[in-house]
Amino acid sequence: xxxxxxxxxxxxxxxxxxxxxxxxxxxxxxxxxxxxxxxxxxxxxxxxxxxxxxxxxxxxxxxxxxxxxxxxxxxxxxxxxxxxxxxxxxxxxxxxxxxxxxxxxxxxxxxxxxxxxxxxxxxxxxxxxxxxxxxxxxxxxxxxxxxxxxxxxxxxxxxxxxxxxxxxxxxxxxxxxxxxxxxxxxxxxxxxxxxxxxxxxxxxxxxxxxxxxxxxxxxxxxxxxxxxxxxxxxxxxxxxxxxxxxxxxxxxxxxxxxxxxxxxxxxxxxxxxxxxxxxxxxxxxxxxxxxxxxxxx
Numbered sequence: 001x002x003x004x005x006x007x008x009x010x011x012x013x014x015x016x017x018x019x020x021x022x023x024x025x026x027x028x029x030x031x032x033x034x035x036x037x038x039x040x041x042x043x044x045x046x047x048x049x050x051x052x053x054x055x056x057x058x059x060x061x062x063x064x065x066x067x068x069x070x071x072x073x074x075x076x077x078x079x080x081x082x083x084x085x086x087x088x089x090x091x092x093x094x095x096x097x098x099x100x101x102x103x104x105x106x107x108x109x110x111x112x113x114x115x116x117x118x119x120x121x122x123x124x125x126x127x128x129x130x131x132x133x134x135x136x137x138x139x140x141x142x143x144x145x146x147x148x149x150x151x152x153x154x155x156x157x158x159x160x161x162x163x164x165x166x167x168x169x170x171x172x173x174x175x176x177x178x179x180x181x182x183x184x185x186x187x188x189x190x191x192x193x194x195x196x197x198x199x200x201x202x203x204x205x206x207x208x209x210x211x212x213x214x215x216x217x218x219x220x221x222x223x224x225x226x227x228x229x230x231x232x233x234x235x236x237x238x239x240x241x242x243x244x245x246x247x248x249x250x251x252x253x254x255x256x257x258x259x260x261x262x263x264x265x266x267x268x269x270x271x272x273x274x275x276x277x278x279x280x281x282x283x284x285x286x287x288x289x290x291x292x293x294x295x296x297x
Contacts, residue, residue: 028079035061043275076130093141097184139291147283149195168233173246175209
């Protein structure tokens with residue numbers, strides 16, 4: 001059988017590529033993250049590259065210098081142009097109970113309600129609702145996922161560096177503004193803390209948030225409570241308390257805010273966030289499958 005010239009083969013492959021990309025049933029993933037510095041965003045991009053998905057993936061940054069080049073409507077349009085039949089939005093957020101999560105739902109067209117503050121942030125960043133002819137479904141944030149518990153357990157054990165059965169671990173989060181969202185956050189985070197205790201073997205595991213975006217008096221009370229809980233753990237164990245942040249990526253909060261909040265306490269703290277960790281790639285894959293299943297009902 002006569003071989004085709006290399007140029008002809010190359011042309012045929014080029015023609016065939018769009019057909020493969022637009023195969024029926026392909027699902028696109030839109031990974032939405034808060035966004036911050038280039039270092040912060042790089043961890044998100046690494047996560048997206050490592051996930052084993054059946055369709056293309058795009059990234060949207062809600063805020064920060066990366067937002068203008070990663071707008072929600074543009075990311076959705078790029079996925080639609082690749083021939084996907086559905087877009088699954090995965091919010092890389094600690095909780096589904098937050099204004100940012102509602103912002104993501106608004107952008108995806110799942111809700112028409114958005115607070116004035118979030119409307120302002122959304123407009124200022126340049127985001128707009130997606131104008132695509134494929135269905136969009138929003139998945140859950142990290143919430144009480146086993147993946148988050150696994151990462152936090154690994155972070156705690158790495159800091160302790162030995163037998164943790166008589167040590168205490170404290171998980172500290174950024175936290176929401178409203179009291180209602182705080183209650184929902186804590187419901188999930190307490191489940192996570194219970195799972196971390198089982199996975200890690202720490203003698204005592206507790207969790208709370210500093211409510212960094214709340215009014216000053218609310219935040220001050222939250223920080224006082226965190227400090228009291230850590231002091232209590234120290235009194236019970238007689239040893240320094242391992243503190244692990246419940247944050248997506250390393251930034252100002254992990255490097256500066258939490259350091260100030262923990263100043264003077266008998267703690268071991270490095271500020272290592274959830275990213276990078278292989279468990280989060282599995283989490284991303286599972287959220288895509290989960291959202292597809294829910295949408296199909």
